Amino acid sequence: MKKLINAPDDVVLDALQGVQAAYPDRVRVNYEPRYVVRADAPVSGKVGLVSGGGSGHEPMHGGFVGPGMLDAACPGEVFTSPTPDQMQAATQAVSGGAGVLHIVKNYTGDVMNFDMAADLTRADGVEVESVVTNDDVAVEDSLYTAGRRGVGITVILEKICGGAAEDRRSLQEVAELGRRVNANGRSMGMALTPCITPGSGQPSFELADDEVEIGIGIHGEPGRFREKIGPASQIAERLLTPIVEDLPFSSGDRVLAFVNGMGGTPEIELYVLYNEVGKLLHERGVQIERNLIGSYITSLEMQGCSITLLKLDEEMTRYWDAPVNTPGLRWGV
């Protein structure tokens, strides 16, 4: 295992110290328990947005803390759920009187711990709602999940709900919008290579030199099938067809298309893939109105990609376009 780390047990703490050193004006890192929070939290009268999950998926979620997106993010150890006390403390830290929304990817540990944190925080008199994302069409049930896994739509949802919260929409409105984004979003991923968690030192799975896994999860959970690697056009088709047919996305739909790198994927390959995605959607009469291309929800150094489509409505588009100022996504400011 070769990594730019000091010791496997210190990775998350060292990286959090790096985040604090990098953006002292924008975020504050709380170490006991661990969460990253907007420097100006709590924002009075604004719904607070809290997300979190295992580390190793950066910039998600800590890189999305800032005006126009998350108020706080709770990092677990690598590929490990954060604990309820982190979530509870983060929720209290961002509570500005208008309630707090938990944005939770559908993994058993995350869901259970956020539920517990919500109960604890409600007992303290803070109104808490939750949105659970489950956009991965690859498989029903998985290694760490009952039902579908939550993946790429989480990034998009955090941005759109962040815009709505900044616009001082109510907790019920922001939660309803988040559920609509999840309901209209679908994703699927694939891997060229596994990744190695610092703790294990071993690849998360094995793939032959000419083989890819279609439908992979962001922790290396099994996908739908393996096959010999084909051209990017074939990979795009393998991911896009199940996505499009699941919602389904239909001719005339306007979408946000998100082509995501898994962490070790060269950017030039993401543009090759985006080009194929564009051609396939054009053939189906689906119109790309917005896009996001880059590595935003990753699996350490895994090579591969995922595609997320969101069927847009006017409100989603408006809040997607709204200003955001985070380390990971920034525009309008």
Add this chain to the structure above:
Amino acid sequence: MKKLINAPDDVVLDALQGVQAAYPDRVRVNYEPRYVVRADAPVSGKVGLVSGGGSGHEPMHGGFVGPGMLDAACPGEVFTSPTPDQMQAATQAVSGGAGVLHIVKNYTGDVMNFDMAADLTRADGVEVESVVTNDDVAVEDSLYTAGRRGVGITVILEKICGGAAEDRRSLQEVAELGRRVNANGRSMGMALTPCITPGSGQPSFELADDEVEIGIGIHGEPGRFREKIGPASQIAERLLTPIVEDLPFSSGDRVLAFVNGMGGTPEIELYVLYNEVGKLLHERGVQIERNLIGSYITSLEMQGCSITLLKLDEEMTRYWDAPVNTPGLRWGV
């Protein structure tokens, strides 16, 4: 070789089509000869900025085309210099009457071809200046270079000169500023793994399972030495000491610190490294005033990092902070 591509010969063209499909409102891709140019070029009365180089280093340079940064970028094949006709056509396309600045990394092919393009364009009546970057302290002379290689400072220089050009500074002023940035910038990189160019299908070099190469070039050119991998604190020290001692950077200096991923490096590791860089600079009394953390000058899927320091003055800081709107760097708009 496993890559998200259609065919090795088509990678650059396919990716350019992806760029055109992604940002039709912001950039235009010219295919014969190949360059990426601001959609609104030429901008009347503004110095035009043109850069370019081999592909495989994305987002550099095509991802830095847009208001506040480059007017055009010429992509060569992977790790191969673009040709003079590309540079000449791009220069003419961005000529708005105030002259054009070529930003050239110090590789023999790039320098020779940009020189030729400058001569050809001058013959057409366009005033052309050049800035050559050579910030890599690792080695004198290299596989494709006489003198030092141009690396990370190029990204910073393109941003700072872009701000100055947007501010309608003259060609001489922008060129002088660019030379000052290069003169005050130093970099060094390292690799955990090689990369594989699509054309060769073979790793650019071999490294043992527990070995790193310190001082690597962005095309896998040999560095200073190899050693067994140590902790991130040691890697930071290996890169930072030669950088600091070369200029030298001294106590009281205010710097921009750029921690760059080589393309296959997880973001969490860049923050671990940034934390170590911050500690080492703090010990030396060097103050980080600005930073940039991410994968901006890459070598396909190579795992590793580079560090760039720029000793800032007031003018550099002002133009670094100025608005920029490119796919790769965006703020203030």
